[in-house]
Amino acid sequence: MTTQDHAPPRSVLEDLPGDLLIWVLIVSELAVFGAGLLAFLVVRLGDPSGFAAAQDQLHRVSASINTVVLVTSGWLAARATREAQAGRVGPTRLNLALAGLLGIVFLVLKGREYADAIARGLGTPRRTPSSPSTGCSPASTRPTSSPGSSSWPWSRSVPAPIRSRTGRSSGTWWTSSG
Amino acid sequence: MLTKAWTTLLALTALSAAAALLLPGLGAAGWTAPTAILLFAWLKARVVLSRYLGLAAVPSVARGFGVVLALFMLAAGGLTLAADAGARPAVAAPAQN
Secondary structure, three states, X not given: OOHHHHOOOOOHHXXXXXXXXXXXXXXXXXXXXXXXXXXXXXXXXXXXXXXXXXXXXXXXXXXXXXXXXXXXXXHHXXXXXXXXXXXXXXXXXHHHHXXXXXXXXXXXXXXXXXXXXXXXXXXXXXXXXXXXXXXXXXXXXXXXXXXXXXXXXXXXXXXXXXXXXXXXXXOOHHHHHO | OHHHHHHHHHHHHHHHHHHHHXXXXXXXXXXXXXXXXXXXXXXXXXXXXXXXXOHHHOHHHHHHXXXXXHHHXXXXXXXXXXXXXXXXXXXXXXXXX
């Protein structure tokens, strides 16, 4: 009988690449973002056309650029991990520095995107003391019946100067999440 | 291997962007763009998990993530299609004489 016969079965957690804590973080992020995405899709069930119009206010190209930045940053971080495992300090630092730099690029691009959205009046409507706390416009501003009223609240929640500047209405609460 | 994964992710990102930008303009049905984007996102998630995060070396864990990811995508796809079905104008019933 050898010592291997008495060895406890190897846990799957021991096979995970990297530290266990980073996997806790990854699973937590997946759970939070997954729940958020499903919540968006559930909200979309109630007003698909309004949701589509809200999406038109966002920067699809900018979102793609940001994805490229994140994908490249992740690639550099993964490369840094491999370099560290091989004991190469210089390349590890270089890859990590570039990954961090792309993180800053992401923040700058996101900041510009948000600034532009805010300048166009996108975001949560201003609340008044009599308004509900649901993020919607006050009841007094709701149209009772009009063409396109299905897109409420956004068609009525944007100040006129912003509407004239953009050429279209905007301002649903869900667009604030970018 | 990492660089191949990176180029794959870039290609999938470009396809997602093309689907988001071009499909609505081509007169495609409303569900096509979001469904295509979901499929590309699914593929991207699989590449990230297996290559960037190294789960290709741990098939049992990769399978677990794959199953959960598949369930999530089914739920997301179902909600997407349900919203599109609800948005379609109802066909007018023929007049009864």
